[in-house]
Amino acid sequence: MIIRSFETPQEVARATADLFVEKAQKAVEARGRFSVCLSGGNTAKAIHDHLVNRTDIPWEHTYVFWGDERTVPRDHPDSNVGAGFSTLLDKVPVPADHIFAIDGGLEPQEAARTYELALAEYFEGRPPVFDLVLLGIGEDGHTASLFPGTHAIREEERWVVAPYIPSKDMYRITLTAPLINQARLVVIAGYGENKAKAIYEVLLGKHQPDQYPAQLIRPDGGKLYWLLDSAAASALPAGFAQTA
Numbered sequence: 001m002i003i004r005s006f007e008t009p010q011e012v013a014r015a016t017a018d019l020f021v022e023k024a025q026k027a028v029e030a031r032g033r034f035s036v037c038l039s040g041g042n043t044a045k046a047i048h049d050h051l052v053n054r055t056d057i058p059w060e061h062t063y064v065f066w067g068d069e070r071t072v073p074r075d076h077p078d079s080n081v082g083a084g085f086s087t088l089l090d091k092v093p094v095p096a097d098h099i100f101a102i103d104g105g106l107e108p109q110e111a112a113r114t115y116e117l118a119l120a121e122y123f124e125g126r127p128p129v130f131d132l133v134l135l136g137i138g139e140d141g142h143t144a145s146l147f148p149g150t151h152a153i154r155e156e157e158r159w160v161v162a163p164y165i166p167s168k169d170m171y172r173i174t175l176t177a178p179l180i181n182q183a184r185l186v187v188i189a190g191y192g193e194n195k196a197k198a199i200y201e202v203l204l205g206k207h208q209p210d211q212y213p214a215q216l217i218r219p220d221g222g223k224l225y226w227l228l229d230s231a232a233a234s235a236l237p238a239g240f241a242q243t244a
């Protein structure tokens with residue numbers, strides 16, 4: 001695991017975009033395609049702002065998925081898929097048939113099953129291995145839509161589930177930790193002092209994923225990067241995170 005801290009959120013977004021580009025180029029060189037999973041939230045939007053300006057991404061060989069979605073249609077302001085389009089995919093030349101959106105407008109369990117089928121088809125029945133999974137972190141320690149105290153965090157078999165989230169009073173659709181952990185690279189990006197305590201607990205606290213689900217993210221054979229701004233890293237001991 002590599003933990004880096006940067007002065008500003010902008011630098012976090014730029015560093016994440018740099019890893020995206022590096023991984024995309026290497027994946028296309030090695031396997032002819034790059035499979036990436038996007039996240040939602042403000043952190044994702046800042047990363048997308050950097051990605052739209054890059055001219056060195058092999059978009060025509062890129063395949064796009066999402067790590068989680070809210071149970072709303074794509075044109076709803078809360079939709080992670082909608083935000084992914086408006087902040088990134090509408091602005092870059094990814095072929096439309098390379099985009100695999102979670103359908104938040106469906107009944108939640110059906111949306112989860114439908115996405116599992118889409119993954120099975122894309123990965124030709126083999127366990128999905130994404131080249132890159134981008135994740136955020138919430139101030140309650142959630143990542144993707146793996147929220148504290150929900151059944152999703154104990155899931156060991158399914159690839160996609162649709163838990164009810166009491167703190168949000170809604171269902172979410174989310175990839176599960178075992179699926180995310182098969183990725184070649186996972187990047188958890190976060191900024192803001194409001195996340196500092198959760199980040200400390202995830203990285204240095206007692207192992208209690210039921211309370212801090214981001215503790216479940218430990219890629220099996222791949223790499224994990226935490227990219228934080230100085231505020232998000234402020235509860236970590238000096239020297240714990242590498243500074244840029």
Ligand SMILES: O=C1O[C@H](COP(=O)(O)O)[C@@H](O)[C@H](O)[C@H]1O
Pocket residue numbers: 039040041042043044068069070080135136137138143144145
């Ligand atoms: O609800 C969600 O929250 C996390 C973190 O969002 P942020 O706005 O604090 O960056 C996000 O990664 C996840 O995809 C989203 O659905």
